Amino acid sequence: MTYSKDEDSFCPTEEYKDYIEFAKYVREYLGAPSSAIWNNRTELREDLILACIGDIFRKNTTKRPVKILDVCCGHASIVGHILQSFYDSTLKTSFTENISYLGLDQDEIALGKAREHYQVNEDKFHKLSFVKENVVDLSPRFPDNDKYDIIIIANCIHEISPSYYPKLFTTFNNLLEPESGVLYLIDIETSLPESAPECQAIVWTRTELTEIINSGGWEAVSTLHPKTKAKVMSFKLEHIKQIDEINLRTTIAKVLEKKLSAAIDNRNKIPSVGSYNLSYNFEAMQKWIVATGTIARIAEEINNIHIDGSK
Numbered sequence: 001m002t003y004s005k006d007e008d009s010f011c012p013t014e015e016y017k018d019y020i021e022f023a024k025y026v027r028e029y030l031g032a033p034s035s036a037i038w039n040n041r042t043e044l045r046e047d048l049i050l051a052c053i054g055d056i057f058r059k060n061t062t063k064r065p066v067k068i069l070d071v072c073c074g075h076a077s078i079v080g081h082i083l084q085s086f087y088d089s090t091l092k093t094s095f096t097e098n099i100s101y102l103g104l105d106q107d108e109i110a111l112g113k114a115r116e117h118y119q120v121n122e123d124k125f126h127k128l129s130f131v132k133e134n135v136v137d138l139s140p141r142f143p144d145n146d147k148y149d150i151i152i153i154a155n156c157i158h159e160i161s162p163s164y165y166p167k168l169f170t171t172f173n174n175l176l177e178p179e180s181g182v183l184y185l186i187d188i189e190t191s192l193p194e195s196a197p198e199c200q201a202i203v204w205t206r207t208e209l210t211e212i213i214n215s216g217g218w219e220a221v222s223t224l225h226p227k228t229k230a231k232v233m234s235f236k237l238e239h240i241k242q243i244d245e246i247n248l249r250t251t252i253a254k255v256l257e258k259k260l261s262a263a264i265d266n267r268n269k270i271p272s273v274g275s276y277n278l279s280y281n282f283e284a285m286q287k288w289i290v291a292t293g294t295i296a297r298i299a300e301e302i303n304n305i306h307i308d309g310s311k
Contacts, residue, residue, distance in 0.1 A: 046081045048184055048234065049152060053086065056149050056180065057095060065100040065126040069148040069175065071135050072156035073103030076114035079121070079128070087124055100127040108132050136164040139171045147177045154186040158201045162212075162252045163304040166245035169216050176239040185213070189233035202301055206233060208255050215251035216243045253305045260298045267291035 049068070056066050070078060079101060086095035105111050114130045122128045133141060135156070151172055160168065172183050190203045204212070213220035218237045270287050 046078055048186070048236075049078055049150060050081060050085050052150055052182055052184070053082070053099065057098070059180070063098065065098050066150070067100045067148045067177075068102070068150045069152070070101065070103040071138070071151065071153040073105050073114065073130065073152075074107070074110045076101075076103045076118060076130060078152070079103070079114070079118045083118075083121060083124065087121075094124060096124045097126055099125055101125060101129070102127075103130045104133040104135055104138070105130075106132065106135060136160055136168060139167070139174075142171075142175060144174075146175065147181065148175050149177050149181055151175060151181070151183045152186075154184070155188065157185060157187050157209075158203045161304055162202055162256065162301050163307075165212065165252060166216070166243070166248045169213075169218075169248065170243040170245060172237075173218075173239060173243050178239050181239045183237040184234065185237060186234040202256075202259075202297065208259070209233070209235075212248065212252055212255060213237065216245070216248040217241075218243075249305060253302060256298055256302045256305065260295065260302065263291060263295045263298055267295060 053066055053068075070076065082099060082101070083096060086099065088094050103111070103114060105114075111130045111132055118128065119130070153172075157165075175181075176183060187209070188203060190205055210220045213235060217240050218235075220235045220237065267288065270284055270291065
């Protein structure tokens with residue numbers, strides 16, 4: 001595959017067929033437009049988790065450590081906020097000494113930053129660790145009796161193939177403390193089903209993600225921001241008896257098919273753009289490329305969900 005790229009024009013050659021890769025390449029050159037609504041998700045995550053930790057401390061009569069699992073933890077900024085909120089050097093025993101934190105991520109560079117910033121505070125926690133892990137298949141890592149009070153997956157679910165959701169949601173549910181465990185699922189939100197802030201990501205509307213979560217057996221209720229009280233793309237999910245993986249997979253396929261139809265309609269609305277005659281209209285070219293990448297990505301995931309469901 002080859003590309004034509006200079007200061008005045010940017011268009012694919014006729015040999016090029018892989019629209020997904022082309023969309024990635026063009027995104028680096030153009031910067032793909034986004035109709036997503038970006039909430040302050042970092043601040044939201046911190047506010048929610050800190051409030052939840054405080055609530056668990058108030059209800060925890062056994063004084064056992066509060067266990068936190070942070071999936072896709074990145075630089076683990078929440079650790080710094082836990083220290084600010086719950087560590088007091090003037091106390092003989094600080095609240096943080098009753099917090100056990102495990103951060104998981106596939107990005108070793110991000111984990112390196114987390115360790116660099118926070119590992120020095122390890123003695124202030126009951127336990128503090130950062131581990132490189134394949135987050136789409138966590139079940140082999142945890143024994144059956146390993147349970148968590150709080151599980152966080154923030155700004156990550158849209159980057160995971162929906163075909164992994166059934167097993168991943170089951171793993172999350174199994175890792176929650178049955179009586180008190182809480183999963184916080186926080187993500188970016190798009191206002192339109194066909195939009196794609198990242199060409200390789202499946203970005204959900206609130207309605208779509210709510211339908212998917214509910215189909216597994218959870219009750220997906222949007223969380224109110226602790227400070228602003230505004231509804232945001234965040235769900236507080238509690239332990240249930242069992243995740244309905246079959247219904248979840250069927251619903252994901254249905255939602256993706258609607259999403260694909262919307263994405264095709266969206267591309268068809270782009271005026272006067274042919275597959276390889278794009279350079280005359282830079283803005284239209286940009287929209288067409290992103291729309292094509294989105295269509296290919298959604299179609300790929302529909303295929304994945306059907307293949308996994310047949311196994």
